[in-house]
Amino acid sequence: MTQKHLVEISGLSKSYGDVVALDDVSISIKENEFFALLGPSGCGKTTLLRVIAGFEEPDSGAVLLGGENLLSLPPHKRPINLMFQSYALFPHMSVERNVAYGLEREKLPKDEIRSRVKEVLATVGLMDKARTRPAQLSGGQRQRVALARAIVKRPQLLLLDEPLSALDRKVRAEMQLELKRLQHEVGITFVVVTHDQEEAMSMADRIAVMSLGRVQQVDTPVGMYQRPANVFVADFIGTSNMFEGVAVAGGVDVTSFGFLPAQDPTPAVTGAAYLMVRPEDVRIVDDGGLLTGTVLETQFFGGASTIAVQVAGHLAPVVLTCQGTANVQRGASVQLSWLADKAVMLAR
Amino acid sequence: MASTVAQGRGADKRRALGARTAFLGPGLLYVTAFMTIPILLVVSYAFLTRGRFGGVEFPVTLENFVRALDPIYLRVLWNSIFIASATTLLALLIGYPTAYAITRLPVRWRTVALVLVVLPFWTNFLIRTYAWIVLLNSQGPVNKTLESLGLIDAPLELLYTRGAVIAGLLYAYLPLMILPVYASIERLDRSLLEAATNLGASKFWSFITVTLPLTLPGTMIGAIFVFVPSLGNFIVPELLGGGKTVMVGNLIRDQFLKARDWPFGAVLALVMVLFLAGLFAVQAIVARRINGRGARA
Ligand SMILES: Nc1ncnc2c1ncn2[C@@H]1O[C@H](COP(=O)(O)OP(=O)(O)O)[C@@H](O)[C@H]1O
Ligand SMILES: [Mg+2]
Numbered sequence: 001m002t003q004k005h006l007v008e009i010s011g012l013s014k015s016y017g018d019v020v021a022l023d024d025v026s027i028s029i030k031e032n033e034f035f036a037l038l039g040p041s042g043c044g045k046t047t048l049l050r051v052i053a054g055f056e057e058p059d060s061g062a063v064l065l066g067g068e069n070l071l072s073l074p075p076h077k078r079p080i081n082l083m084f085q086s087y088a089l090f091p092h093m094s095v096e097r098n099v100a101y102g103l104e105r106e107k108l109p110k111d112e113i114r115s116r117v118k119e120v121l122a123t124v125g126l127m128d129k130a131r132t133r134p135a136q137l138s139g140g141q142r143q144r145v146a147l148a149r150a151i152v153k154r155p156q157l158l159l160l161d162e163p164l165s166a167l168d169r170k171v172r173a174e175m176q177l178e179l180k181r182l183q184h185e186v187g188i189t190f191v192v193v194t195h196d197q198e199e200a201m202s203m204a205d206r207i208a209v210m211s212l213g214r215v216q217q218v219d220t221p222v223g224m225y226q227r228p229a230n231v232f233v234a235d236f237i238g239t240s241n242m243f244e245g246v247a248v249a250g251g252v253d254v255t256s257f258g259f260l261p262a263q264d265p266t267p268a269v270t271g272a273a274y275l276m277v278r279p280e281d282v283r284i285v286d287d288g289g290l291l292t293g294t295v296l297e298t299q300f301f302g303g304a305s306t307i308a309v310q311v312a313g314h315l316a317p318v319v320l321t322c323q324g325t326a327n328v329q330r331g332a333s334v335q336l337s338w339l340a341d342k343a344v345m346l347a348r
Numbered sequence: 349m350a351s352t353v354a355q356g357r358g359a360d361k362r363r364a365l366g367a368r369t370a371f372l373g374p375g376l377l378y379v380t381a382f383m384t385i386p387i388l389l390v391v392s393y394a395f396l397t398r399g400r401f402g403g404v405e406f407p408v409t410l411e412n413f414v415r416a417l418d419p420i421y422l423r424v425l426w427n428s429i430f431i432a433s434a435t436t437l438l439a440l441l442i443g444y445p446t447a448y449a450i451t452r453l454p455v456r457w458r459t460v461a462l463v464l465v466v467l468p469f470w471t472n473f474l475i476r477t478y479a480w481i482v483l484l485n486s487q488g489p490v491n492k493t494l495e496s497l498g499l500i501d502a503p504l505e506l507l508y509t510r511g512a513v514i515a516g517l518l519y520a521y522l523p524l525m526i527l528p529v530y531a532s533i534e535r536l537d538r539s540l541l542e543a544a545t546n547l548g549a550s551k552f553w554s555f556i557t558v559t560l561p562l563t564l565p566g567t568m569i570g571a572i573f574v575f576v577p578s579l580g581n582f583i584v585p586e587l588l589g590g591g592k593t594v595m596v597g598n599l600i601r602d603q604f605l606k607a608r609d610w611p612f613g614a615v616l617a618l619v620m621v622l623f624l625a626g627l628f629a630v631q632a633i634v635a636r637r638i639n640g641r642g643a644r645a
Contacts, residue, residue, distance in 0.1 A: 055542055076545045088543035092561045092638045101557070102547030133640025153547065 006031040006189050007052075007157060012061030014047055014213075021047040022058065023213035029157075029191060034183050036204035037193045040236070044213040045193040046085070049159045052191075053082045065156060076105075081150040085161040087142050089134040095145050096121065096130040102153045120152040123182065140171045147179075151186050160192045164199065176203055197237050201225070209233050225278070231346050234276045241282065241318050247273035247345055256313030260290055262343035272348035279306065281342035282320035284328065289335025293318065298326040309334060387621065393614035402608035412615040421599070421616070428595040431510060431585075432578035435517040436525075439574045442518075443525035444567065450526075451533045462530070465523050473520065477587050480516050481507060484588070508590030516584040524573035532566025533559065565635035572627050580620060596620060 007029040014022040021044040029035045037045045050056040052063055054075030063070040070078060081102070090098050096117050103113045121127050124144040134142055143163060150158055163179065164172045180203055183190045194200050200207050201221040209216045209224065209232070217229040228234035231242070245254035247268075251261040252275040262275050284307075293311035305326040308317040318336060328334055394412055396404040415421070450461045468476060483490055486503035494500045506512060536559060544554035582597030589595075596616060603613030 053542075053546055055545075076548050076550055080546075082543075082546045084539050084543060086537075086539055088537065088539040090540060090543070090558060091640050101544070101549075105548035105553065135640040149547070 004031060005029065006033075006066060007191075008062075008064040009048075009052075010062050010064075012048070012051060012058050012063065014044075014051060014056060014058045020213045022051070022061075025061070025210075025213070025215050027208050027215060027218060029189060030206075031189055032187055033189055034180065034203060034205045035189070035191045036200035036207045037191060037210060038197060038200040038207050038236075039195065039210035039216075041195055043210045045195075045210060046161055047213075048210075049082060049161050049191070049193060052157075052159060053080060054078055079155055080157045080159060081153050081155040083146050083150045083158065083160040083163055085163075085165070087134075087146040087166075089142060089145055089149070091134055094131045094133055095126060095137070098134065098145055099149045099152050102149060106153075116152055120148045123151075123185070124148045139166050139168075140175065143167060143175065147182070151182070151188060154186075155188060158188045158190050160190060162193050162195070164194070165196075172199075179203060201237070209236060211236075227344060228276065228346070231274055231276075231348070234274075234344070234346060239279050239319060240276045241279065241320075242316075243275040243314065244348070245273060245275065247271060247347075250340065251275065251343075252345060257291060257311075260343070261338075261340035262345045263341045265345045269345045269347045274346045274348055275343050276346055277338050277343040279319045279321040281338050282318065282336055283338065284320070284322075284334050285337045287335060289337045291318065291336045293334060293336065295328050295330050295332045295334060297330060298328065300325055309336060311336070390614045390617050390621070393611050394618050396611050398609045398611050402604075402610060404610050409611075412611045415612060416615050416619065424594050424599050425596055425619075427593070428579050428597070431513055431517070431593070431595060432575050434514050435521065435578045436571050436575045438514070438518050439522050439525040440567070440571060443522055443570060444529055447526045447529035448533055450530055462527075465526050468519070469523065474583065474587075476520070477516055477584055480512070480519065480588055484512055484515075507588065508592055510589070510593055512588040513585050513593050513595075516588040517578045517581060520581075520584065521574040521577055524577075525570040528566045528570040528573060529563065532563040532569075535566075536562055561638060565631065565638055568631040568634060572624075572631060575627070576624050579624075 005028045007027075009025060009027045009029075012022050012025040013020075023044075025044075025048060037048065039045055047056060051058050052070070054071075054073070058071070065079070070080075090101065093101070099117045099120060100113050103116060108116075117130075118127075121130055124147055126141065126144055126148065129137065129141060129145075134145065137145065143166070147160075147163070150160075160179075164175050167175060176199060179190070179192070192200075192203065204221060206218060206220050207224055208218045211232050217224060217233045219227070219229075224233060224237055228237060228240075234240045234242070243252060243254045243260055245252040245260070247253075247270050248259065250264060251259050252273050253259050254275065260275050262277075291309075291311050291314075293309040296308040296310045296317050298308075299306045304321050304323055306319060306321050307326050307328060308319050310317050320336065393404050395408050395410070397407060397409055397411075399405045446465075450458055450465075453461060482488055484506040485491075486505075486507070488506075490506060491500070491503040495503070540558050540562070541554050544558045545551075549557065579595070580597045580600075582595065582601050585593045585595045585598055600613050600616045600620075603609045603616065607613075
């Protein structure tokens with residue numbers, strides 16, 4: 001642990017009647033980190049942000065910001081800014097008045113407000129829209145205003161709730177890069193909520209995967225991809241091939257085709273287990289393969305190809321990727337293999 | 349190909365327009381017919397000469413307009429505007445907080461509260477106004493209560509005053525303030541208030557800077573809904589003002605029914621219509637500016 005933790009969330013729980021929105025959530029976020037909260041819709045991401053921002057009271061648990069108890073501060077006094085999923089721009093104010101709003105509440109001198117607003121509008125590239133009303137802006141421009149309004153306050157922590165979900169594909173890719181650049185530039189800790197795993201993987205330093213109000217795993221994108229903590233994470237992040245069986249030493253004993261090798265996990269998995277191997281780790285071999293099947297279809301994506309292989313006794317086709325074009329024909333019989341240390345054993 | 353698509357779309361648009369007109373038709377026809385025709389009549393009467401037994405005759409004249417500038421009538425107009433404004437202001441001061449409080453109730457109680465607000469409309473307007481005579485007269489419950497509490501020695505002159513007229517109008521039209529204000533507060537996006545809070549605004553400040561401006565158009569509608577019928581009302585001033593407090597409504601009615609001076613009645617009515625049209629125009633402009641459509645801020 002080289003950097004100190006800015007935010008410490010511990011044992012946070014929150015229910016709405018029978019719905020458990022947050023279930024014993026504990027996460028630590030480092031200073032200047034770009035942190036992503038990733039999970040399917042309804043898993044409690046927004047609720048977590050709302051608790052941190054002070055719009056919801058948790059049933060139990062604590063949130064520390066820089067070692068101080070955050071939950072005891074009223075919402076308008078928290079040194080945290082939230083960028084709303086809907087942007088929540090004030091429709092009756094121009095762009096610059098929206099951005100100045102938070103600074104005016106701090107009762108800063110007028111000159112300072114003006115120069116900081118100007119500066120931040122330049123940062124997000126909206127200088128020429130200063131006097132425009134939100135209703136006359138495009139989705140991408142509104143998103144920038146919302147971002148400008150939040151970062152101009154120079155908060156210790158910036159929470160962004162699905163900041164890019166309302167944008168179309170092309171703009172979204174641009175804004176992912178831009179958010180990352182901005183975070184570097186302003187040096188604020190970002191917590192970005194998303195349900196898009198590619199977005200989280202490409203932007204974040206670390207990711208927390210949530211499901212049904214619980215944190216499933218917190219790790220770097222690479223770590224999470226290579227060593228998913230459980231079946232949910234393995235399935236949610238990237239594409240995976242799963243084989244159901246019983247854990248044995250050095251692999252999984254799969255009912256229909258016997259022993260398949262995998263890395264021995266720590267802590268050890270016993271009993272019912274899955275073997276998970278990523279498509280790019282599966283190779284076609286001439287002989288001595290672990291599995292035999294027939295090529296179902298091949299897809300060429302420019303730089304790489306995907307091959308789906310139907311293996312007898314396994315319901316879903318095994319998917320593998322290779323560089324360039326696939327050198328196999330549909331209907332061909334192939335043998336598949338992988339290195340033991342590329343396959344992960346997961347408890348069932 | 350492209351042109352067929354465009355044509356198809358054009359036809360779709362026409363069909364949609366057709367369907368909309370079909371629904372609009374009956375209501376619009378009714379309103380236009382029974383709004384336009386009387387207004388046209390009123391406008392034409394205003395320029396004609398008074399008939400001997402009511403009605404109108406030629407020649408065309410501007411005499412009636414000149415007469416409306418007589419201080420006697422201007423005073424009545426001023427008095428009416430004062431009473432209607434006071435009523436509107438009070439309705440605003442009472443109605444806005446009431447509407448705001450209703451939006452903060454749990455959903456089930458909101459409905460109950462709204463039903464209570466419109467409950468007075470279930471009884472006849474005249475009967476409700478008569479009830480105020482009972483309430484306010486020198487032997488009425490208000491005076492009796494004040495006396496028994498020892499707050500006054502002799503009964504107060506409550507009835508047949510300007511205050512009584514204002515109280516009666518306020519009672520009659522307060523729901524017309526509460527309902528549109530309620531609707532506009534209810535419609536307000538709550539995430540805007542959360543955004544204000546998140547940016548450091550206290551509850552009071554977020555109310556002043558967000559809730560108030562964004563509910564202004566609805567509030568102005570409420571104000572117009574109260575002001576318009578208050579200004580034109582002649583029942584309340586007659587019953588609770590005891591004929592001492594004459595308002596434009598009384599004047600207009602008297603011109604048509606008693607003095608049989610239709611052209612002059614028409615002039616007074618026309619002045620009212622123009623005045624109110626002006627109010628609606630102001631409301632529309634404010635609403636546009638607040639929502640940031642069209643004009644730049
Ligand atoms: N105010 C609320 N009242 C009742 N249930 C709520 C409320 N807010 C959220 N929930 C429920 O809590 C769960 C988590 O919601 P949310 O945090 O919005 O999920 P996410 O942002 O990950 O999509 C969902 O099941 C949602 O229906
Ligand atoms: Mg959400």
